Amino acid sequence: MENNSLFTKIFSGFKKKNRMLSDDTYSKLLIIPAMIVLAFFGIFPLFYSINIAFRHVDLTSGPNAAWTWVGLQNFKYALNDQIFWKASGRTLFFAAISVSIQMLLGIFLAFQINKLKWFKDIIRVLFLFPMASAPAAIGMIWRYMYDSDFGVFNAALVALGLHPHNWLGDAKLALFSIILFDVWQWTPFVMLITLAGLQSLPKEPFEAAELDGASNFRILSKLTFPLLSPVLTLIFILRSIDAARLYDPIASTTRGGPGSVTETVTYLLYRVGLKQFKLDIACAEALIILYVIVVFSGLVLKRLMRQQSERARTK
Amino acid sequence: MKRSFSIALGLLIVLNLVLSGCSTKAPVATEAAPAATEAAPAATEAAPALNKDVTITWATLAGFYTDWAKKLADEFTAETGIKVNIVEMDLPTMYEKEVLDIVGGTGAYDIITWNVSWKAEWANNEYIYPLDDFIARDSADVDFNDIPSALEAVSGQWKGKTYGLPYYTFTPGIFYRCDLFENADEKAAFKAKYGYDLDIPQTYDQMADIAEFFSRKAGDTLAGKTISNDFYGIGVMAGRYTNIFDEVNTIAWTIGGDVINDDGTPGVNSDAYVKALKLYVEKLVPHAPTGSLSGSYDFVISQLNTGLIAMTGPMYLDQWANAVKAEDNIPGAEVCAAPLPGIGKTWAGAFTLGIAKSSKNVDASWQFLKWITGKKAQLAFAQGGGTTTRKSILSDINFAKEHRKTAGHFPVVSYILDNASQCWYTNYNYVVEAAKIYEEAPAWLSAAASGEMTPEEAMNGFAAKINEFCNGKCQILNEGVTKPAADNAACTSWSFDRSLQIRK
Numbered sequence: 026m027e028n029n030s031l032f033t034k035i036f037s038g039f040k041k042k043n044r045m046l047s048d049d050t051y052s053k054l055l056i057i058p059a060m061i062v063l064a065f066f067g068i069f070p071l072f073y074s075i076n077i078a079f080r081h082v083d084l085t086s087g088p089n090a091a092w093t094w095v096g097l098q099n100f101k102y103a104l105n106d107q108i109f110w111k112a113s114g115r116t117l118f119f120a121a122i123s124v125s126i127q128m129l130l131g132i133f134l135a136f137q138i139n140k141l142k143w144f145k146d147i148i149r150v151l152f153l154f155p156m157a158s159a160p161a162a163i164g165m166i167w168r169y170m171y172d173s174d175f176g177v178f179n180a181a182l183v184a185l186g187l188h189p190h191n192w193l194g195d196a197k198l199a200l201f202s203i204i205l206f207d208v209w210q211w212t213p214f215v216m217l218i219t220l221a222g223l224q225s226l227p228k229e230p231f232e233a234a235e236l237d238g239a240s241n242f243r244i245l246s247k248l249t250f251p252l253l254s255p256v257l258t259l260i261f262i263l264r265s266i267d268a269a270r271l272y273d274p275i276a277s278t279t280r281g282g283p284g285s286v287t288e289t290v291t292y293l294l295y296r297v298g299l300k301q302f303k304l305d306i307a308c309a310e311a312l313i314i315l316y317v318i319v320v321f322s323g324l325v326l327k328r329l330m331r332q333q334s335e336r337a338r339t340k
Numbered sequence: 341m342k343r344s345f346s347i348a349l350g351l352l353i354v355l356n357l358v359l360s361g362c363s364t365k366a367p368v369a370t371e372a373a374p375a376a377t378e379a380a381p382a383a384t385e386a387a388p389a390l391n392k393d394v395t396i397t398w399a400t401l402a403g404f405y406t407d408w409a410k411k412l413a414d415e416f417t418a419e420t421g422i423k424v425n426i427v428e429m430d431l432p433t434m435y436e437k438e439v440l441d442i443v444g445g446t447g448a449y450d451i452i453t454w455n456v457s458w459k460a461e462w463a464n465n466e467y468i469y470p471l472d473d474f475i476a477r478d479s480a481d482v483d484f485n486d487i488p489s490a491l492e493a494v495s496g497q498w499k500g501k502t503y504g505l506p507y508y509t510f511t512p513g514i515f516y517r518c519d520l521f522e523n524a525d526e527k528a529a530f531k532a533k534y535g536y537d538l539d540i541p542q543t544y545d546q547m548a549d550i551a552e553f554f555s556r557k558a559g560d561t562l563a564g565k566t567i568s569n570d571f572y573g574i575g576v577m578a579g580r581y582t583n584i585f586d587e588v589n590t591i592a593w594t595i596g597g598d599v600i601n602d603d604g605t606p607g608v609n610s611d612a613y614v615k616a617l618k619l620y621v622e623k624l625v626p627h628a629p630t631g632s633l634s635g636s637y638d639f640v641i642s643q644l645n646t647g648l649i650a651m652t653g654p655m656y657l658d659q660w661a662n663a664v665k666a667e668d669n670i671p672g673a674e675v676c677a678a679p680l681p682g683i684g685k686t687w688a689g690a691f692t693l694g695i696a697k698s699s700k701n702v703d704a705s706w707q708f709l710k711w712i713t714g715k716k717a718q719l720a721f722a723q724g725g726g727t728t729t730r731k732s733i734l735s736d737i738n739f740a741k742e743h744r745k746t747a748g749h750f751p752v753v754s755y756i757l758d759n760a761s762q763c764w765y766t767n768y769n770y771v772v773e774a775a776k777i778y779e780e781a782p783a784w785l786s787a788a789a790s791g792e793m794t795p796e797e798a799m800n801g802f803a804a805k806i807n808e809f810c811n812g813k814c815q816i817l818n819e820g821v822t823k824p825a826a827d828n829a830a831c832t833s834w835s836f837d838r839s840l841q842i843r844k
Binding site: 084085086087168171172173174175191193194195196199278279280281282283284285286288299301302 | 432435436439440443461464465466578579580581629630631632633634635639642643646648775776779780782783786787788789790791792793809
């Protein structure tokens with residue numbers, strides 16, 4: 026498909042004039058703007074954080090405080106910090122439960138919507154609303170919906186003759202309330218991507234399977250899911266990374282409470298870095314989390330790449 | 341392609357390492373404020389007309405107080421030509437937004453607003469300009485003597501210099517349903533159960549008794565009527581917000597506890613402080629609506645307005661205009677304000693305005709600062725429902741009577757501030773790390789309130805954090821500060837002139 030962007034037109038003209046410009050060079054030139062943006066907003070902050078993580082940096086220690094080199098001291102502190110480990114464990118628990126529910130529910134919804142003959146497009150658009158809404162605004166609305174005294178959830182429970190709950194104030198319930206919020210907001214994402222994947226699957230293998238008399242379960246297990254696995258793996262990785270970085274719902278509902286039962290690792294980093302202004306510790310802890318996420322993503326992707334290679338070889 | 345791409349990526353990484361490695365020093369603060377060497381304008385003249393192209397930015401708290409300020413800012417612009425851009429912030433995020441601007445030297449905010457706990461850090465780190473020269477030059481406009489001394493000392497002064505002027509006070513007291521407290525049936529029942537008269541609590545143990553007494557289930561009677569929903573004796577701000585620190589400190593100060601001991605060690609795990617926290621957790625929270633464990637001050641006011649609670653715990657009296665709406669919502673209800681058991685031993689504080697060191701419009705900022713904290717603007721603020729920081733307005737009983745729904749609490753606030761100037765002292769106000777301690781406190785106090793930890797465990801954890809912030813003992817920079825006299829009767833016994841309550 027022709028790329029008609031202004032940038033492409035300029036360089037196409039440039040290429041036509043300069044016959045020494047190869048396709049290879051041309052393609053490199055096209056990605057330079059994206060690389061510059063990535064460098065300034067992604068790579069430079071990353072290396073700046075790495076620098077800070079090896080120094081003593083407290084923004085509130087006075088106007089002339091030097092950022093002295095401390096080596097691995099911040100990492101030692103982070104690795105010995107019980108609060109950091111508890112927040113990490115809590116985040117892992119949250120991500121495991123929330124992402125699992127989102128995947129199951131999202132895939133189920135995608136299959137159901139894929140079968141619809143009418144209103145498919147309207148339903149798809151409606152499902153966009155939770156994801157498209159401003160997280161802070163949605164968080165505030167959910168905070169009021171969850172309120173024990175005035176909230177709509179308890180009003181509904183009482184109307185049905187059921188016992189109301191202290192959704193955000195009960196230490197045993199608060200994290201699950203956040204999970205419910207997260208599932209509501211991001212299941213549509215899983216559904217939409219899965220639906221797109223379903224709709225892009227080739228029809229021929231399914232027609233052949235039907236002709237051969239394969240059962241629905243066999244088609245699902247041997248055809249649909251294996252063909253969908255790259256899409257589902259990608260969704261799983263993206264949702265897991267997002268869940269690990271959970272911040273907005275916490276900031277707008279519980280602020281990590283009651284106690285610290287909903288304090289995720291990102292919220293802890295916010296507290297350490299922007300309330301205590303211990304940027305050194307916050308950067309060290311952030312790098313540890315980054316490392317874990319990269320390793321996790323790498324392992325999952327490696328498995329997927331191996332499956333794809335095997336499939337390509339058997340064709 | 342692969343080789344050249346790898347080379348390009350490698351160069352990019354090296355470049356980033358070099359650039360980030362170069363930034364190893366904190367930004368240096370700009371120079372101290374220029375001395376006001378010009379002659380002060382006469383008191384009756386308007387502020388000098390400055391460059392009409394000047395726009396100053398004021399970072400302040402979002403809320404109805406700022407809605408009022410926007411209208412007044414237009415008046416200021418009409419008088420002086422200086423435009424005022426008001427940036428509203430939610431209180432939980434205000435601290436870091438302002439610090440990042442000042443430390444980064446962006447100059448985005450000219451006038452900044454601070455909470456009491458942040459002042460020591462900002463003044464000590466030279467984030468804000470001392471204002472003494474400006475105040476001396478424009479003394480008639482400022483009229484320093486009209487600002488309650490307790491407020492100014494706590495909110496605006498540091499090491500003998502003035503860094504800010506308070507513009508609205510949140511000094512706590514108690515709101516209670518005086519119609520319930522004065523109901524004959526309730527009074528008789530209370531006396532029979534507890535052996536003393538039902539009245540404004542003079543100790544926190546009495547507050548706990550009243551909270552327990554007024555907690556009723558649906559189907560019970562309240563003031564002679566059968567209630568259809570549960571009713572609670574008290575509303576508390578037990579969510580993970582800084583409000584919980586305000587409440588527990590107020591209790592602790594009344595029984596001799598403090599955040600920081602006289603020797604600089606943490607006082608939060610002292611017997612007195614833990615006792616205060618236990619009273620809060622074991623005797624007040626259980627009689628509060630369940631939503632209290634995730635709520636802040638606005639939730640408590642809503643609980644009062646909807647007839648869910650008989651009284652608040654330590655509550656910011658500037659919420660009077662919201663609290664008194666209960667009288668419109670609940671037939672027969674009357675809301676009264678009163679001092680807390682410790683009277684002035686509470687957060688006699690205010691949101692205070694100062695000029696950021698990163699400001700590029702210092703003179704224009706001072707013009708607006710003195711204007712918005714001056715009598716004229718403060719009177720308009722008071723008429724609009726704000727709790728002024730001007731003594732002359734706060735102590736004007738006739739003003740309070742004329743504006744009961746917005747200023748009915750003023751005489752009580754005035755009384756509390758007078759008492760605070762004689763009776764309230766806390767080491768915490770003189771510790772540079774107070775801001776960090778303030779932001780850290782909710783995590784630990786909420787852990788105790790919710791039962792995640794025992795009060796002792798939570799306070800030991802909090803004490804360890806305070807030690808970490810202070811690198812050992814905290815330095816208490818209170819030279820020249822006079823502590824209250826131990827034998828002052830006003831500070832050891834509770835008294836309150838009921839004529840200060842503006843009744844319906």
